[in-house]
Amino acid sequence: MTNLDRRTFLATLGAGVAGTAALGALPATAQGKALTVAYMPHPILNSQIEWMRKGATQTGVDIDAPAIAYVDYVQAMTAQFLGPRNRYQIIWNNDDWGQLFGPFLDPLDEVKQAWAEDRAWMMRWSGKPTAAPAVLTAGVTFYRKDLVAENELPKTFDEMVEAAKKAQAKGVKWGIMGGSGFPHLWFTLLWSLWSNNADLFKPFGARSWQQLERGGWTPGVTEKEFVDTVTWWWDAIHTHKIAPPAIASGASRTDTDAMFMNGDVAFAFQDSTLLQTYRNKEKSKVADNVGFTGFPTGPHNKKGRMGWADNWSWSVPKNNPADTKKKAKQLLNWLASNKDAQKEVWTKVGGIPSSVEVQKELIRTDPEYKRLHELTVGAPQAMHSAYYWPLWPEIHSLTSKAFTQALTGPKEKIFEVMTALARDFKLRAPVPAR
């Protein structure tokens, strides 16, 4: 190779690498007039993205929405917040992450506050709203209408066992099913705890770190109500055999969907946003027979039927250029103010619209929505379904592991497992010390 060839070769190679690096470093907005939206594939978010596209056409921008898997979502967002490249201009945000993402988000004062503050207080940072809720995701008990009559719907844990056994006698494989692995614990242990006067931390129902500190927090996992609730699940699997052992190995909500839509389960604990998927004849064998009800209450319950409904929202990361943030906020304002987009949250998917005005309209006009609303947002005991401080994912994960450990071990060891969990909570939970 001659000197000239060598030089040309190396210079071209170097220029190519530098060019690629420079192109990669360009923010997405500089490559076009697109707003890039970070979201995970889910019926409710897919519907919202469709509406964003409609709104974007009116405001003269394009929407680029590459889907991100749920398991990678927080990592992708931390890269957005702390990395040099601001890839996303609008991000999906939910109540769990309100306090985790808060410092990195732009205030959304300009967006019309169509939602109720009691469902969105955890999305504030330094007193300002950092998220625009689009939907309230709420847990419900789906059931097979062909197996369970409406007047036989269970209201207590004991009645649930009986109803499940009765349904199994009619030929369905399992009575009840729900997700138990991380991060799906809402669909087994968590709803049953809150329905039985038990909670991960005492005082019961405290959700912010300030509330817990004021109440002199202690782990609630060794309390009688808690241990009794775990024992109820143990019995459901091992004694009554109404629940599949898959719950004990950390089943996911996808397992629940598969089993319910395949016709293998009478009752499935899931998010109401799966309603229209379950009723989709192309996907579900039980499409014509899907009903829903609230959660049964445990023997220690003191406040009546429990319901949880918390927000999924949209936010704008702080580290974007001012003009891009302005466009993103304009679009979110359009979306939050659009009644049709909000109605579709219910009609197309099965979720609860975040707009209070639309909720009221649907209560007047749609009896089925009215029932969902009463079972969740309007339940006598309305709970928030997460802890609103940064270590919640760790607490959730530890609890999920302990729950499956308790369910796979002998019944008499449940208290021992929960004692170890309490120790872990004390070791891992205290936020200020960390």
Next chain:
Amino acid sequence: MSTVPGVPPVAGGHAARVAPGRVTVRPRTRRALSWLDRDTPFQYQLILLPALVMLLFEILPIVHGIVISFTSFTIWNPEGGFAGFRNYVRVLENPLFYRYALPNTFIFLGLAVGIEVSLGLGVAVLINRRFPGQRIVKTLLILPLLVAPVVAGLMFYWMFHAEFGLVNQLLASLGLPGVLWFNRPATAFGVIILADVWTWTPWFILIIYAGLQSLPPEPFEAARIDGAGPWSTFRLITVPLLYPVLSIVVLIRSFDAFRVFDIVWTMTGGGPGNATETFGTFVYRIGYLTVNWSEGAAAAMVGAVMIMVVGILVYGTFARVVWGKQES
């Protein structure tokens, strides 16, 4: 010749080809550029770019990881601050680490790599001879290598699923009761190892087969003349001659097995309970699920030290065996 006073002439360099009186390049820049032309061996110039990439994407992140492992850098405290050895202490005193992640990782490493190298060696010897359909068999054998470990994990998860799994359906068709594969630590761990063996044995086959192809024929001919049987030939000639290849494959795969993550995460998530937690899932849990990068980085550094020790031990053992044999 250089046209700039004070700069030594460069034989055959770029400067030598520039006409006198037309030099506009600064001496320092010109000297730097002339490095491309001079007598620097071309291989060094070629290495420059990969070295730069390695520096940027491997060395610097490792250094960054070491630095943040001594801080309290988390998503809720992005400013960090010096934390000394606090993160390391938290990792080492975490029961999940010493009670589950560490023992499970070494059990997995020993069993998975042991089975894979044994099967790989056996199959490589079997296909190292002429037989009808040899090419098709060789192609089929390496197919699992084309499957990403995360996909393999999901495949095995659904195959062994308690409700829909193919394996339980097969057992049922034989009149046998289904097994709750992921409910018991032993069976869950067994399925994980099976998935890993399915994924990685072809890699062993491929490398060992290449090693077998390169062995000299003379020792085998001598053994045949001396009347050695197939087992004696395999044990006393094939395996010792393959030691250099075996040592490298075992070493590389041991490093890889130590950080196993995708197969475990997709199949059991470390459960039931903590029964199948490995070092990889432990680091992910600390660093990413709880978004505590400092502690996650400290955990990764602890792992790096451990795998270095394991590497030295494995390599040292093989080196002793290999060099010992060669000397004798």
